[in-house]
Amino acid sequence: MAHVLSGRAETPTQSRILTYVRDEGPLSRMDLAARLGVSRTTVAAEVGRLVELGLAEDGGPAASRGGRRSTLVDLDAGLRFVGIELGATSMRIAVTDGRLGVLARASTPDADIRRGPERVLAEAIELTRKLLAEQGVERPAGLGIGVPGPVDFHAGMPVSPPIMPGWDGYPVRDALSRELGTPVLLDNDVNVMALGEQHTGVARSASAFLFVKIGTGIGCGIVVDRHLYRGADGCAGDIGHIRIEQSGPVCACGNHGCLEAFFGGAALARDASSAARAGRSEILAEMLEADGRLTAAHIGRAIERGDATALQLTRDGGRRVGTVLANLVSFFNPGLIVIGGGVAGLGHTLLAEIRSAIYRQSLPLATGNLPVVLSELGGDAGVVGAARLISDAVYAPGDFRK
Amino acid sequence: MAHVLSGRAETPTQSRILTYVRDEGPLSRMDLAARLGVSRTTVAAEVGRLVELGLAEDGGPAASRGGRRSTLVDLDAGLRFVGIELGATSMRIAVTDGRLGVLARASTPDADIRRGPERVLAEAIELTRKLLAEQGVERPAGLGIGVPGPVDFHAGMPVSPPIMPGWDGYPVRDALSRELGTPVLLDNDVNVMALGEQHTGVARSASAFLFVKIGTGIGCGIVVDRHLYRGADGCAGDIGHIRIEQSGPVCACGNHGCLEAFFGGAALARDASSAARAGRSEILAEMLEADGRLTAAHIGRAIERGDATALQLTRDGGRRVGTVLANLVSFFNPGLIVIGGGVAGLGHTLLAEIRSAIYRQSLPLATGNLPVVLSELGGDAGVVGAARLISDAVYAPGDFRK
Incomplete structure (x- = not known):
């Protein structure tokens, strides 16, 4: 199934709807209205816009609680994120759904970060494209990447990384975004692993x-x-x-x-x-x-x-x-x-x-x-966390690189 | 001038208006509308409510910028906070205005925290009442207090404080609030000093x-x-x-x-x-x-x-x-x-x-x-910070002790 380009959330209310559903699963419009403290009309309008943006979809009828039946809101079934974790001698890539469940993984047996950004990123891009093609994904909603060294998060580049010769000041975020045509965020490996543990771990x-x-x-x-x-x-x-x-x-x-x-x-x-x-x-x-x-x-x-x-x-x-x-x-x-x-x-x-x-x-x-x-996550902590990093940005309004 | 009881902010918009004016001084309704991203009608309605609550007042005409004239919003001139800092051997009390400017100070020459909560707090209450009476304040909008030991912030009481014998588990917040009939928050001395430096210091x-x-x-x-x-x-x-x-x-x-x-x-x-x-x-x-x-x-x-x-x-x-x-x-x-x-x-x-x-x-x-x-603040850091602590709560909706 080819997936069309997804947009990004436009309002704080849309952002909260997407985040609730990502972290807890499909929720009824009634539930969402109660949690957000807004009317069901507002929820309906915001969900309608999220459907247009390719971020949400109808999740079928909610279990009845005796009153008026409500409809579940789910994330768009075709929504895909990519998480990449570069280690000193490893490269892991995962494609996830909108809730950051891992659908497919790839890794290289003999990665070496010291080969420099051009070669390592070319390999990461090739592997990502292959994985997306296998999954029938034309364009993911976003990509997160973690690297083993200090990062200037706002600039999207490594800063004097001791074990990454050649990477200092290399525009990793913008290079990947240009090549893959999707929003990208770069952070260091420990930060994305922490996000992974927060999302599905202990x-x-x-x-x-x-x-x-x-x-x-x-x-x-x-x-x-x-x-x-x-x-x-x-x-x-x-x-x-x-x-x-x-x-x-x-x-x-x-x-x-x-x-x-x-x-x-x-x-x-x-x-x-x-x-x-x-x-x-x-x-x-x-x-x-x-x-x-x-x-x-x-x-x-x-x-x-x-x-x-x-x-x-x-x-x-x-x-x-x-x-x-x-x-x-x-x-x-x-x-x-x-x-x-x-x-x-x-x-x-x-x-x-x-x-x-x-x-x-x-x-x-x-x-x-x-x-x-x-x-608890072991090897998946980094890739799930990297996907989480970019999903937070796609699910929020405003300039995500700030 | 006797001051009637002030209320507390009821909405996030009211809270942001009060905080902007506290931290930056009087602002025009036009400025506030632009900063908050809401209409001037909404600003007018929220300010109207703040005036009813005794928290804000009309600050006169704003300097013209060529277009329609706007009116300044200021904090209610009669708004008063109390900040108390108890040290091991010191007690400082200040009465501030709504922007936390210190209007009057009091201290005791021979305080000793080891005399226990009943005697120390009785002295603090007496000194506070005296200071408020001198300033013509019937009831302050709130009181913040810092003590030299660990505090359970949510419970409003010290927890096993090493240099405060007799204070462990004593309900300082609720006792002061009951006696003085005003909202009270308790924290440790270092936290309130940090808030003081944040408010007017380096x-x-x-x-x-x-x-x-x-x-x-x-x-x-x-x-x-x-x-x-x-x-x-x-x-x-x-x-x-x-x-x-x-x-x-x-x-x-x-x-x-x-x-x-x-x-x-x-x-x-x-x-x-x-x-x-x-x-x-x-x-x-x-x-x-x-x-x-x-x-x-x-x-x-x-x-x-x-x-x-x-x-x-x-x-x-x-x-x-x-x-x-x-x-x-x-x-x-x-x-x-x-x-x-x-x-x-x-x-x-x-x-x-x-x-x-x-x-x-x-x-x-x-x-x-x-x-x-x-x-930079020296002796005032604690009392200004304690006033800031309670002003944050008074200027925000919701249960301020959470």
Whole structure:
């Protein structure tokens, strides 16, 4: 089924109708009128306009509640969003429906962000076009994309991203929008993952929470009052460079003692490899011999096999992350902390250390009701969150890039 | 001039009119219609209702812009708010007009929060009544109050406040409201000081900023998108208990190594007194001998007289505060940091250390445009902020205690 170009919401009332239906499913006109505090005539007029814009459609009769029958309002069945998550060595793409349910996924086995924006984006565009063609989508309503580095959200481009050579100041948003003929928004990977968790993950009911990604590096998405908080310069959540010791390993940022220099995928690989080479772990040495390098996944398997060094590395790292988070809990008093990213695959060994440090070092008032949990969405958090990012814009009136 | 009871705003449009005029002064009906995106007829109707409610009045003709003459809308000239700031050993009260300009102040020389809520509040009520009577105010439109400890904002009462024995769970908001017959809101001192700086201080144009109070203890008010962020349990900003060293002095909270155990008024008095007793500073010893105790003000005077120990204590403290703030800058990326509270009287010696630690330890992107400044309001920040807190509620529709 070919889908014609969708418009964007034109009024706050239209925006609220679309958002309610996206987040809760089809709602009756009667329900919507009550929730919005407007007349059924107003709802009918706004829904009529949304149908013309290709955003909403009639969802059939609502279950009777004894009074006048009402009709359900649903999102247009042909509405499609695209979510893209670029990692240091990964590319994931998903096509979703209007409620951000994933209809199809694609990924590349050997992505490398260091190949630069032209080549990486050309590949992303090709893969997206292929996926849309398979799904019979002529033009999606919008596309969201997350990248592993700081982003100037308003300009739609990366800003001095440490692990993305060649991407500094590249107009990612506008280039993709021009090529694919659809509205595009760009954000960093942690922010889109936080949005994904908010949309379908563990953070659904949390109004203020932190999403902590422990991947190659460490970063944090901050949600305040259900909205992403990006900070005055768009770099809020950069917790990988919080200094935890005055001395310590040199960090990629040039400082000493940053959290990321002690823990995260890159530091863990470094420490596990030196333990293997120094003869401190037979299991890790065997894995290094076999695969030529060590990753968080190796550490996880070594822990399962009872390796004491792998266990210790994980515990030390978890304690350090937990100590930083304990301070942020005192400052920010979040209602929930979600741990995700590749290193989160170390699972409950890591989680137990992080929790223990937080609960030991923060005040009881802030930790009394504070769940610290692993991400539920795993690999889909980024693409669903990227689709959510652009859907928020398409479902709202005004200039969405502000 | 006796003032009759004011009502509260009933609609979002009324609320926006009142807030614009409070923050910018009298505005023409034409201006208001343009800003609110509504017709002049709607503005006229809403202003008419605000006049009936005793909240607004005719402000005379607007300066002509060549077209039809418009009339200015002003706040009711008889509108009065009360702001109260209770400190550990201080009580400040102010009566303001509708735009929160301070009309009259009162304070007590020998307040002591440890005397418990009945005696302290009775004194506050008596002083407030006296001040209102002097100003000819029969009943103020509302009263805001800040206290030096954690507050359950929704319940309107302190929660386990460490330096306020007897106040835990005491219904401060409702008791004051009943006695004075006016809407009351209670918050902690740092939050109301942040609001004060936002209203008339250095933070007027900052959308996201931190107000750091260094008094007897250390705390932080967090403003996000121009609104106070209180956290999931209302205890956001509790940075005095961020742990900066694994060992270190025992803190009032029972943990070791908290920021507040190293610095703040109480720690500074302790360290200065032991330096004086240990013979490390003749000047401090002389002051201790003369006054029987040492405070931040003594340290300030000792610095002016060239005392090396006093200077060192201030620098060590500033560096520690700065190190904690550097981490919060990486996490929160504020647009401004304001330093206030009694110890901030140490002024530029303290400020220079704090700035230096922040600029050295945070990433350039987050500190490139980050002013770190001393509070401009000084003693008025708390009372103006408390008045602002209740004015926000009076100028908004709905249940203001939610």
